[in-house]
Amino acid sequence: MQDEHAPAATYSVLFVCMGNICRSPTAHGVFRHKVVHSGLADQVRVDSAGTHNYHPGEAPDDRSQRHAAQRGYDLSSLRARQMLPRDFGQHDLILAMDWDNLTLAQERCQPEHAHKLRRMTEFCQQFDSPVVPDPYYGGAAGFEEVLDLVEDACEGLLHHVRQQLQLRARPR
Template sequence: MAQQPTAAGYSVLFLCMGNICRSPTAHGVFRHRVQAAGLADRVRVDSAGTHNYHPGEPPDHRSQRHASRRGYDLSDLRARKMLLADFAAHDLVLAMDWDNLAMAQELCPPQHAHKLRRLTEFCLHMQSPVVPDPYYGGTTGFDGVLDLVEDACEGLLQHVQRELQHRSKS
C-alpha cells in the first residue's frame, strides 16, 4: 500500500509502460545518487508501469547488464502497475515519455496533477523530450537510456535537495 509523503521527506515515482526497462533504470540510478548524497533516510524512490505487462518480474536483463556496467544494481527491483494511491504517496511522478505521461494524467486526481512531469525536464546537459524505449532496439538504446537518465537524475537530485531544504525551513 502506498504511503503519504512525510513533511520532512520526499518521494519520487518513475513511470514507464511495463516497468522493466526505463523506469527501473531511473529508479536504480536515482536511488544510487540519493544514497551517495546521504539522503537515503529522507528520499523514497519507487517505479511502476502504466500497464500490467510484467507484474513481479525483475528488470529486463539488458537493462540490468547495462546498469551494472555503470555501477547500478537493479536486481532487487520488481515490476508493478501504477496504483491510484501512488499519486497521493509521491511528491513527483516522472514519466519517461509523452504516452505514459498522458496515461498518468488521465488517471490522476486533479489535486495531484501538479506532481506529474517528464523525467527529461530535469536534464542538465542533454536535450530530449523523452527517454526513448529501448525494448525493441539494439544494445545502444540501453546506453542511450542510461546517458539521459544519469543526466536527468543529477538535475532531479538538485531539485529534491532544494525541496528538502525548503521544507526544513518551513
C-alpha cells in the same frame, strides 16, 4: 530553530514507463544510487511503476540490468508493478519517461495531484531530449542512451529534491 527530535523532511519520487522493466527501473536504480551516495537515503523515497500491468513481479529486463551494472547500478532487487491510484497521493513527484505514459498518468490522476506529473527529461542538464526512448525492441545502443539520459536527468533531479527538502525543513 528546528526541533532536533522532529522527523526529517521527506520526499518521494516515482518513475513511470509502460511495463516497468526497462526505463523506469533504470531511473529507479540510478536515482536510488545517487540518493544513497549523497547522504539522503533517510529522506528520499524512490519507487517505479508501469502504466500497464504487463510484467507484474518480474525483475527488470536482463539488458537493462546488464547495462546498468556496467555503470555501477544494481537493479536486481527491483520488481515490476503497475501504477496504482494511491501512487498519486503517496509521491511528491511522478516522472514519466515519455509523452504517452505522461498522458496515461494524467488521465488517471486526481486533479489535486496533477501538479506532481512531469517528464523525466525536464531535469536533464546536458542532453536536450523530450523523452527517454523505449529501448525494448532495439539493441545495446538504446540501453546506453537510456542510461545517458537518466544519469543526466537524475543529477538535475537530485538538485531539485535537495531544494524541496530545504524548503520543507524551514520553520513556518
